[in-house]
Amino acid sequence: MEHVVFYFFAGVSVIAALTVVFQSTAIYGVLSLIVCFGAMAVLFFQLGAHFLAAIQVIVYAGAIMVLFLFVTMLLDPESERFPSNRLVKTTILALPVAAFLALLLLQALAESWPTLDVGQEQTGRIETIAAYLFRDYLLPFEITSILVLAAIVGAVVLVKRSD
């Protein structure tokens, strides 16, 4: 049963991700990205990372994708289509590179990977996350605020320029 659920949602996420790339209408691309994120959330849930699954749905599939949708609608991407002869040229260049990377990736994935030793009852609990967030990774967590602050100041500066 577990395997069936995994392969189903893994398949859904791969197909949705491919749709994002190959879909020529931008809105459909954004919608398939939401499907992809939703399927990923199920995979996280299966791994026992319940908190991460919830965050994935709320933050990514919810908040961020709504913003994406708005921006896509405002920009009217239909008016700017990719010239098709350039598409052929880039595909010819991209295929060998992609094939090489895929080979490398398959090779790397075929090896044995170390697994993290976390008990099923521990993961996903708010306590475990808190220990990581406010102890081991306290500094990256705090430093992210400087990153966000720089981005906000930057956005304000860029908007103020126009007047």
Add this chain to the structure above:
Amino acid sequence: MDLEYTTLLPEIILSLSGILLMMSAPMVDRERQHSLGYPALLGIGTAFAATVVQWGLSGEGFYGMVFQDSFSQLCKLLFLFSAAAITLSAMSYLEREKLLHGEFFALLSFATVGMCLMASSADLILTFLGLEILSVSTYILVAFREKDPKSTESALKYFILGAFSTAFLLYGIAFIYGATGTTRYTQVADFLSSASFYPLALALGLALIAVGFGFKAAVTPFHVWTPDVYEGAPLPIAMHLAVSSKAAALVALLRIFYQMLPDLSQQWEGMLSISAVLTMAVGNIAALTQTNIKRMLAYSSIAHAGYLLVGFCANNASGVQAMLFYLFAYALMNVGAFTVIQVMARDNERFLSISDFRGTARRHPYLSAALASFLVSLAGIPATAGFMGKLFMFAAAIESQHYTLVVIALLASAVGLYYYLRVIVLMYMWEPSDILEPAPVPLSAKIVIAIMIIGTFYLGIYPKPILDLASEAAIF
């Protein structure tokens, strides 16, 4: 392991100063926004003093997340010194160009915080965050020349390519984590020294991390953005890109490769020496044909990244020492050269074509002499800091038998002589093309140029002080 706040004292001071600058910008008159440079200088100076006071202290802080050692401290001194010089030259620049946004100094402070974190980080996640703070602040700073569409264009180019390279870096970090189960430098190194075989994922991670930092350091084949972005960016920010941002990327990569992946040194030495040869060749040859001095210096900065990689490939303590010394020398001469050009370019950066430098020695005898000495130092002629830097670097590479690399580096420097000397010849041996009043030289620019001149010749004749500090910092 404990929470040792003081290990990050300079960063904390600088972050607070940045936040205060940001909050005071709306309260200062629009016409006087450039004077926010003074409090910015105070913040940078305090952080510098804190680093000097802490010199020699060592340990770990924030539960093993950061190192406090002489390497990170010397790098911080370098970043803070360059940040102070850039702030000082930016003050008169912002006033002249009427770019009335005091946030410039806040963003520059944040970028410096990011660089300092990259130098002291003990974990890939923190290194990544430091790089992002540096990048995000720099994207905005590049777009600061609001009246010139080129500035916006170059910021957009830098942003899109930068985001792309960040994705590569993050992917590499994920591979390292997957292969070893940790992102902490020392733990990865422990895992590798006891591993019986190296998974391929590790090699992928290594290559992708090199791509991510190679982009920021403008190393071939990831250098294509450099001339366009330098050309559009405000001159003080071109200075920041050429000096600080490049140094931070190389220093972080040094820490990762020397401290986390010493067991894979054969792999990365090969990879980086190929890149070093390409970088020196592309940088020096492309610089020959440039007609804009900003673009010429952009290619020259690519070439210098190549020389620095020669020291990197040496993979011994004297290589690290030589790299750190060279970064100081490079900061002195590059900040100096960019400041002179900033004064000579006049308002709206009008005179930036190389032919505009014809006969400037008549109009600006002192400035031309200063620019000539910085260019001579960049070319690596004896009695200047640039020569000493190259000497130590190539000696370190010979120590580890990288003879071919050194021969190629010497040939590349010989090619480089041509385009540096061409500007000097234009300044001294040609008639001025038009009659212009001498450009006004603000006091802050005079101070910066004077310090850089003294530094360039002092290190060229008596390199011992910085060399001693660098040898103390070469801890790997």
